[in-house]
Amino acid sequence: MNVIQTKSLTKTYNGKGGISDVTLSIGEGIVYGFLGPNGSGKSTFVRTLLGLLQPTSGEGYILGEPIGTTKSREQVGYLPELFRYPDWLTGKQLLESHAELCKIPVRNRRKRIEEVVELVGMTGRENGKISGFSKGMSQRIGLACAILNDPKVVFLDEPTSALDPIGRKDVRDLMLYLREQGKTVFLNSHLLYEVESVCDHVSIVHQGEMVVQGPWRELMMAEAKVEIVTDKPINVPLPSFVVHYQKVKEEETRTRWVVQLENESDIPKFIDYLSSNRIAIYEVKPIIPHLEDVFLHWVNQKKENAYVDNH
Numbered sequence: 626m627n628v629i630q631t632k633s634l635t636k637t638y639n640g641k642g643g644i645s646d647v648t649l650s651i652g653e654g655i656v657y658g659f660l661g662p663n664g665s666g667k668s669t670f671v672r673t674l675l676g677l678l679q680p681t682s683g684e685g686y687i688l689g690e691p692i693g694t695t696k697s698r699e700q701v702g703y704l705p706e707l708f709r710y711p712d713w714l715t716g717k718q719l720l721e722s723h724a725e726l727c728k729i730p731v732r733n734r735r736k737r738i739e740e741v742v743e744l745v746g747m748t749g750r751e752n753g754k755i756s757g758f759s760k761g762m763s764q765r766i767g768l769a770c771a772i773l774n775d776p777k778v779v780f781l782d783e784p785t786s787a788l789d790p791i792g793r794k795d796v797r798d799l800m801l802y803l804r805e806q807g808k809t810v811f812l813n814s815h816l817l818y819e820v821e822s823v824c825d826h827v828s829i830v831h832q833g834e835m836v837v838q839g840p841w842r843e844l845m846m847a848e849a850k851v852e853i854v855t856d857k858p859i860n861v862p863l864p865s866f867v868v869h870y871q872k873v874k875e876e877e878t879r880t881r882w883v884v885q886l887e888n889e890s891d892i893p894k895f896i897d898y899l900s901s902n903r904i905a906i907y908e909v910k911p912i913i914p915h916l917e918d919v920f921l922h923w924v925n926q927k928k929e930n931a932y933v934d935n936h
């Protein structure tokens with residue numbers, strides 16, 4: 626079942642900015658990272674999906690319903706990027722008014738509010754006035770509002786921008802909890818490093834265009850880098866799939882290398898090659914790149930392709 630689906634969805638502002646030609650399908654029970662630097666079109670995309678902006682062209686569906694319709698929003702929660710709540714209310718009053726807006730039956734409200742307050746780590750502080758909340762507390766209350774109606778899909782637009790490291794971890798845990806409950810979380814973020822531990826699938830966007838999408842572990846593995854320990858220096862000519870290699874450390878009986886190969890499938894080939902040349906291998910360890918590196922890799926790749934296309 627596709628929870629979110631778009632076909633060439635485009636939203637530009639009088640032909641400028643925004644985001645263009647996004648095609649994606651997102652299933653149930655995953656955390657989907659929509660990643661890119663500021664200004665790449667992430668908020669525009671989410672606001673278009675939610676029907677807050679009219680698409681310029683293309684199509685979009687949430688739980689099978691065309692975007693822009695009331696039905697498409699029924700099972701959706703949303704934490705906007707820049708939000709301001711009436712700050713004369715207490716946190717709890719805000720949640721009560723939200724409960725009314727999303728028509729949670731009166732008899733269930735108290736319990737549900739208690740639950741979400743707990744989930745966002747605000748128990749005991751929900752009766753304070755929003756005007757007295759720190760940025761982090763406001764963000765937590767915003768998250769509580771976003772999940773209050775137990776939505777199937779939750780859109781979080783830069784949910785941790787105001788949070789300290791503990792708050793960020795709490796939000797990560799909350800996303801994992803939602804995933805466990807079978808929910809789909811659509812996460813906009815420019816903080817690449819903080820999403821790598823939670824996202825199953827990612828899209829990388831840059832300057833209003835999709836750069837690459839897929840399971841992020843696969844995107845990472847597009848380049849295979851390994852650290853390898855051998856009994857002696859590698860003194861044989863290297864096969865052509867070795868892109869780059871560097872000696873890191875040389876001891877009497879062990880030599881440590883970092884080797885960059887073309888593909889992940891070259892790793893066993895490389896090991897075979899060394900063995901057949903009587904070089905003993907004591908250790909092979911894949912070097913897993915950070916999302917930041919992955920991001921740069923794909924953005925550069927796209928630029929190179931654009932160069933080829935244009936010339």
Ligand SMILES: Nc1ncnc2c1ncn2[C@@H]1O[C@H](COP(=O)(O)OP(=O)(O)O)[C@@H](O)[C@H]1O
Pocket residue numbers: 638641642643644661662663664665666667668669670
């Ligand atoms: N209301 C608007 N009017 C005109 N241009 C806009 C508007 N909102 C965003 N943009 C432009 O669209 C691009 C994408 O913005 P945005 O969706 O906010 O990106 P992100 O959320 O990734 O930071 C930026 O170049 C921005 O200046």
Ligand SMILES: [Mg+2]
Pocket residue numbers: 664667668669706782783
């Ligand atoms: Mg944004």
